[in-house]
Amino acid sequence: TGGSDVVAQIAVKYHVMKAGHMFIIVDSIVIIFAGIVFGAQKDSFSYGVTAILLGLSSLIVSSFVIDFIMDGGKHVKGVTIVSEKPELLLEFILKEIDKGATVYNGEGAYSGEKKKIIFTVVGNRQIYKIKKVVKAVDPNAFMIVNHVAHVYGLGFEKIR
Numbered sequence: 001t002g003g004s005d006v007v008a009q010i011a012v013k014y015h016v017m018k019a020g021h022m023f024i025i026v027d028s029i030v031i032i033f034a035g036i037v038f039g040a041q042k043d044s045f046s047y048g049v050t051a052i053l054l055g056l057s058s059l060i061v062s063s064f065v066i067d068f069i070m071d072g073g074k075h076v077k078g079v080t081i082v083s084e085k086p087e088l089l090l091e092f093i094l095k096e097i098d099k100g101a102t103v104y105n106g107e108g109a110y111s112g113e114k115k116k117i118i119f120t121v122v123g124n125r126q127i128y129k130i131k132k133v134v135k136a137v138d139p140n141a142f143m144i145v146n147h148v149a150h151v152y153g154l155g156f157e158k159i160r
Contacts (some may be wrong), residue, residue: 004022004023004026004027004030004129005023007022008026009021013037013123018077018094020063020066023063024059024060024063027059028056028059031052031055031056031059032052032056032100034051034052034055034057035048035049035051035055036052038050038051039051054120061113062065068123071145072120073097075122075123075124075147076122076123076124076148076151076156077120077121077122077123077124077127077145077146077147077148078093078116078120078123078145078147079118079120079122079127079130079143079144079145079146080119080143080144080146081117081118081119081130081134081141081142081143081144082106082115082116082117082141082142083116083117083118083134083137083138083141083142084138084140084141085137085138085141086103086116086118088137088138089118089133089134089137089138089141090103090118090134092120092130092137093120093122095107096129096133097120097122097126097129097130099114099122099126099153099155100117100120100155101118101119101121102118102120103117103118104116104117105117121151127145130143134157141149
């Protein structure tokens with residue numbers, strides 16, 4: 001790691017940014033400087049640029065692979081939907097997607113209108129089905145999709 005892990009841990013300790021982001025920044029700086037130095041030694045601008053592009057590509061791919069391994073290869077999303085037709089959407093989620101959901105009461109901050117808010121956690125492939133149904137049932141719905149790092153409980157990983 002050449003010491004970039006120390007810089008990343010300092011960033012995490014002082015809440016500057018996540019360790020993974022700091023690794024990418026520090027390693028990118030190292031790769032760029034290395035490409036400039038090697039390009040100057042070979043008296044070839046294109047050699048340095050090629051080295052930089054290959055190094056950055058390798059860094060990006062390795063970062064995604066590490067994230068994939070750290071997440072256990074499981075990608076799930078948290079979906080929050082505010083709709084005028086929550087019953088139809090809930091029926092789809094419960095019966096067609098075969099996932100549970102939580103419904104809670106909300107209120108529009110601007111309008112003051114009472115709203116039903118649906119929250120569920122689904123796999124990446126199920127997001128497209130939900131989006132398609134939300135668009136068909138209530139094109140004015142408000143939908144938020146978040147990456148979820150870990151899910152514990154029924155239908156997912158057991159709490160250990």
